[in-house]
Amino acid sequence: MPVKSRQSAPSVTVGPGGRLLGLSAAWFGDGARRRTEARRARRCVECSRPLASSRSPYCSRDCRWKFHGHYFWDAARIYVKRRDRYTCARCHRRFRSKELEVDHIVEIARGGASLEYANLQTLCTQCHRAKTQAFRSTLTRAETAGSREPPPAFEAVRT
Ligand SMILES: [Zn+2]
Numbered sequence: 213m214p215v216k217s218r219q220s221a222p223s224v225t226v227g228p229g230g231r232l233l234g235l236s237a238a239w240f241g242d243g244a245r246r247r248t249e250a251r252r253a254r255r256c257v258e259c260s261r262p263l264a265s266s267r268s269p270y271c272s273r274d275c276r277w278k279f280h281g282h283y284f285w286d287a288a289r290i291y292v293k294r295r296d297r298y299t300c301a302r303c304h305r306r307f308r309s310k311e312l313e314v315d316h317i318v319e320i321a322r323g324g325a326s327l328e329y330a331n332l333q334t335l336c337t338q339c340h341r342a343k344t345q346a347f348r349s350t351l352t353r354a355e356t357a358g359s360r361e362p363p364p365a366f367e368a369v370r371t
């Protein structure tokens with residue numbers, strides 16, 4: 213069952229340490245400064261490879277998505293799906309983009325970094341649902357055992 217399209221939803225911006233920023237403050241502050249510097253130095257803002265011109269701070273489309281993805285969850289999702297060649301990390305089958313979701317390998321509720329590429333993987337909707345359910349059941353068991361697990365706030369970040 214494909215998930216509802218979230219294309220029209222506004223981009224979620226995540227700051228250093230996974231903090232959600234109300235607006236894309238980091239993008240217009242830190243991000244703008246880095247792009248300007250990259251154009252001036254003629255070095256790709258993402259991979260530092262030399263640029264042919266100073267018109268764009270990116271050497272390739274991949275670097276553009278990757279850089280945007282440091283600031284915007286939507287762009288991070290696009291980049292990770294491309295990086296993983298539209299293949300589910302669990303069942304290893306290829307899917308169309310809309311049948312895939314980007315998952316936090318270590319859940320945010322467990323302290324996983326929200327916008328770090330090393331912590332992001334592509335899963336098909338079915339495998340993603342199975343993983344999320346397994347995660348929820350471990351949360352419940354832990355809570356029953358009396359440990360103080362944070363609530364599964366990762367759902368809010370994932371949309
Ligand atoms: Zn590059």
Ligand SMILES: [Zn+2]
Pocket residue numbers: 300301302303304305335336337338339340
């Ligand atoms: Zn799968």
